[in-house]
Amino acid sequence: MALRSLICRKTLGLASSSGFKLQFRGLQTFSLPDLPYDYGALEPAISGEIMQIHHQKHHQTYITNYNKALEQLHHAIEKGDSSAVVKLQSAIKFNGGGHINHSIFWKSLSPVCEGGGESPHGSLGWAIDEHYGSLDALIQKMSTEGAALQGSGWVWLGLDKESKKLVVETTVNQDPLVTKGPLVPLLGIDVWEHAYYLQDHVTIGFDYD
Numbered sequence: 328m329a330l331r332s333l334i335c336r337k338t339l340g341l342a343s344s345s346g347f348k349l350q351f352r353g354l355q356t357f358s359l360p361d362l363p364y365d366y367g368a369l370e371p372a373i374s375g376e377i378m379q380i381h382h383q384k385h386h387q388t389y390i391t392n393y394n395k396a397l398e399q400l401h402h403a404i405e406k407g408d409s410s411a412v413v414k415l416q417s418a419i420k421f422n423g424g425g426h427i428n429h430s431i432f433w434k435s436l437s438p439v440c441e442g443g444g445e446s447p448h449g450s451l452g453w454a455i456d457e458h459y460g461s462l463d464a465l466i467q468k469m470s471t472e473g474a475a476l477q478g479s480g481w482v483w484l485g486l487d488k489e490s491k492k493l494v495v496e497t498t499v500n501q502d503p504l505v506t507k508g509p510l511v512p513l514l515g516i517d518v519w520e521h522a523y524y525l526q527d528h529v530t531i532g533f534d535y536d
C-alpha cells in the first residue's frame with residue numbers, strides 16, 4: 328500500500344516550545360506543543376503544507392485567543408464583574424476546546440515508520456471487532472458520521488469509562504469529547520475545512536499487507 332512507501336523523517340526545526348504552559352504576568356498561559364514528527368512525514372496522506380498551516384496558524388490562533396480570554400477572565404474576577412465572567416465562557420470553551428482537540432489530533436497521527444497505517448491490534452483491535460464487527464465497518468461508521476456533521480466539528484472514537492465500550496461520537500465546533508460525558512478520546516478526526524482545503528483528497532487507510 329502507498330503509505331508503506333513513505334520515507335520517515337525525523338522532527339526538524341518545528342517552531343515553539345514543547346512546554347504547554349508558560350508564565351505570563353503571573354498567569355499560567357498555554358503554548359503551542361511541538362508535533363512529534365516532521366510536517367511532511369505524513370505525505371502523501373496529508374500534505375506537509377496543510378500540516379504546517381494547520382499547526383502554526385490554526386492551532387496557534389486557538390491558543391492565542393484562549394490565553395487572551397483567560398487573561399480577561401482573570402481581570403474580570405479581580406474586578407468582581409460577573410457579567411464579564413459569563414460573557415467569556417463561550418470564548419474559553421471554543422478556543423480552549425480547539426487547543427485540547429488539536430493537541431489530541433497531532434498525537435493521533437503517525438508516520439509509517441512509527442506504526443502509522445497499521446491496523447490496530449491487541450485489546451483495541453479486539454474491541455473494534457467486538458463492537459463494530461470489523462475495522463472496515465468502524466471506518467465506514469466514522470466516515471458516515473463525519474459526512475453527516477452539519478457545519479464544522481469533530482468525529483471521535485472514544486472509550487466510555489463506565490460501560491467500558493467503544494463509542495463513535497461527533498462534537499460541533501471545537502467542543503471537546505469530555506463534554507459528552509464519561510468519554511475518553513482515543514482518536515479524533517478534524518472535520519473542519521481548514522484540515523484539508525488545500526488538498527484534493529485526504530487518504531485515510533490501513534495497511535493490510
Ligand SMILES: [Fe+2]
Nearest residue numbers: 385517519522
Ligand atoms: Fe483543525
